Amino acid sequence: MFDDITPLIRDLAPDFRGRLVANEPLAPLTWFRVGGPAQVLCTPDDAADLAYLLSRLPADMPVMPIGVGSNLIVRDGGVPGIVIRLRPRGFGEVTVEGTRIHAGAVAPDKRVAEAAAAAGLGGLEFYFGIPGTIGGALVMNAGANGGETKDVLVEARAVTREGEQLTFSNAAMNFTYRASAVGRPVIFTGAVFEGVPTDPAVIRERMDAVQHHRETVQPIREKTGGSTFKNPPGHSAWKLVDAAGCRGLRLGGAQVSEMHCNFLINTGTATAADIEALGEEVRRRVKETSGVELHWEIKRVGVPLQKAMER
Numbered sequence: 001m002f003d004d005i006t007p008l009i010r011d012l013a014p015d016f017r018g019r020l021v022a023n024e025p026l027a028p029l030t031w032f033r034v035g036g037p038a039q040v041l042c043t044p045d046d047a048a049d050l051a052y053l054l055s056r057l058p059a060d061m062p063v064m065p066i067g068v069g070s071n072l073i074v075r076d077g078g079v080p081g082i083v084i085r086l087r088p089r090g091f092g093e094v095t096v097e098g099t100r101i102h103a104g105a106v107a108p109d110k111r112v113a114e115a116a117a118a119a120g121l122g123g124l125e126f127y128f129g130i131p132g133t134i135g136g137a138l139v140m141n142a143g144a145n146g147g148e149t150k151d152v153l154v155e156a157r158a159v160t161r162e163g164e165q166l167t168f169s170n171a172a173m174n175f176t177y178r179a180s181a182v183g184r185p186v187i188f189t190g191a192v193f194e195g196v197p198t199d200p201a202v203i204r205e206r207m208d209a210v211q212h213h214r215e216t217v218q219p220i221r222e223k224t225g226g227s228t229f230k231n232p233p234g235h236s237a238w239k240l241v242d243a244a245g246c247r248g249l250r251l252g253g254a255q256v257s258e259m260h261c262n263f264l265i266n267t268g269t270a271t272a273a274d275i276e277a278l279g280e281e282v283r284r285r286v287k288e289t290s291g292v293e294l295h296w297e298i299k300r301v302g303v304p305l306q307k308a309m310e311r
Contacts, residue, residue: 001037002022002023002037002039002080003039004022004023005039005040006020006022009040009053009057012056012057013052013053013056013057015052016044016049016052016053016056017044017045017049018042018043018044018045018049018050018053018087019041019043020040020041020042021038021040021041022039022040023037023038023039023078024037024038024040024041024083025037026038026041026066026078026079026302027074029066029069029085030069030072030073030074030225031068031069031070031071031072031131031225031226032069032072032074032223032224032225032266032270032272032275033223033266034073034074034076034266034271034272034274034275035074035075035076035078035272035302036074036075036077036078036079036272036302036303036305037078037079038078038079038082038083039078039079039080039081039082039083040081040082040083041083041085042082042084042085043084043085043086044084044086044087044090045087045089045090046090046091047090047091047157047159047165047189047190048165049090050084050086050159050187050189051159051163051164051165053163054160054162054163054187055162055163056163057082059161061081061082062079062080062081062082063081063082063084063161063185063187064081064083064084064301065083065084065085065086065135065187065188066083066084066301067085067086067105067106067132067135067136068106068131068132068133068136070131070132070136070225070226071132071140071225071226071297071298071299072225072298072299072301073225073272073275073276073298073299073300073301074272074301074302075272075273075276075300075301075302075303075304075305076271076272076273077302077303077304077305077306078302078303079301079302079303080302080303084187086104086105086106086187086189087106088104088106088107090104091104091105091107091135091189091190092104092106092107093107094107094111094112094115095115096115096116096118096119096121099121099194099195099196099197100154100192100193100194100195101116101119101121101124101192101193101194101195102191102192103115103134103190103191103192103193104134104189104190105133105134105135105138105187105188105189105190105191106133106134107133107134108131108132108133109127109128109130109131109132109133109134109137109142110127110130110131112127112134112193113125113126113128113207114128116193116195116203117204117207119195120197120198120199120200120203121195121196121197121198121203122195122196122197122198122202122203122206123147123151123152123194123195123196123198124152124193124195125145125203125206125207125210126143126144126145126146126148126210127142127144127147128207128210128211129145129210129211129213129214130142130143130144131220131226132226134188134190135187135188135189137149138153138156138173138180138188138191139179139180140178140179140180140297141173141175141176141177141179141180143178144210148175150170150173150175152193153170153173153191153192153193153194154169154170154191154192154194155168155169155170155191155192156168156173156188156190156192157188157189157190157191158182158186158187158188158189159186159187159189160184160185160186161184161185161186165189166186168182177230177231178230217259217260218259218260218263219257219259219260219263219265222263222265222266223265223266223267223268223270224257224263224264224265224266225263225298226297227262227263227297227298228262228263228264228282228296228297228298229241229262229279229282229283229294229295229296229297230294230295230296230297232292232293232294232295235292236262237262238260238261240286240290240294241256241262241282241286241294243289243290244282244285244286244288244290245285245289246261246281246282246285246286247261248261249278249281249282250267250278251274251277251278252269252270252271252273252274252277253266253267253268253270253271254267254274254275254277254278255267255278256278264278264279264298271305272302273304273305276300279296279298282294
């Protein structure tokens with residue numbers, strides 16, 4: 001358990017309207033269902049509330065946002081400092097104006113694709129197969145089935161660590177493969193996307209194809225975190241993992257998926273340490289057999305249990 005710093009935060013930000021909970025378990029908030037607690041789990045009411053809180057916090061107090069935890073390993077010792085989890089009521093709205101789709105940061109990617117489809121706007125069908133939120137999509141230039149966030153984004157809204165509310169153009173996001181870099185720590189609060197007028201039947205056909213692909217090649221009904229490793233230039237990560245003999249490999253309660261070997265799964269008893277160690281073993285074997293170094297796509301946060309116990 002971490003020290004309870006919620007009274008300190010309330011003293012620093014007495015007008016904060018959101019919720020603060022000390023030592024809140026994070027495992028139920030992630031798809032892997034593993035990991036320790038947040039020292040403080042914070043859910044602000046809206047962007048202004050978030051900006052106010054951040055403006056009042058000491059610069060050395062750790063702050064980390066999380067979404068729906070679909071691409072995340074929380075280590076077993078938990079996450080020190082403040083974990084920000086935006087709530088749907090303040091950050092989940094999706095609206096359409098002309099050819100533009102406005103979405104809050106916690107709007108599910110799939111719902112944004114559906115809203116665009118309902119308005120007869122194509123180009124966002126790839127979001128239908130991504131099990132995350134718009135905030136995460138902005139951070140990692142999320143993509144699938146030939147489409148990426150950079151292809152459809154007009155602008156993104158964010159709050160800086162100092163509490164300043166900013167808007168970033170597509171160019172200012174500095175998108176690269178599975179990453180963005182706006183040059184300073186921010187928490188994204190929303191985005192605007194541009195769709196292309198398209199026959200709704202064509203859009204639905206594309207979305208059905210995305211869903212069919214997911215259901216037939218990915219272990220979507222398992223406790224998993226999505227694609228584990230980025231595709232190296234000129235390679236498919238899953239093919240390298242398979243060639244290294246890692247399909248079905250187990251370590252503790254963690255396993256490389258038999259269905260798609262760029263997915264790690266919690267078979268029911270895994271710890272975060274099991275999953276991360278399995279991923280590192282896969283990286284080692286791929287490097288040994290192919291000479292290619294795999295890089296994590298899944299974000300790993302927090303401290304190991306042993307380090308937490310030494311506090």
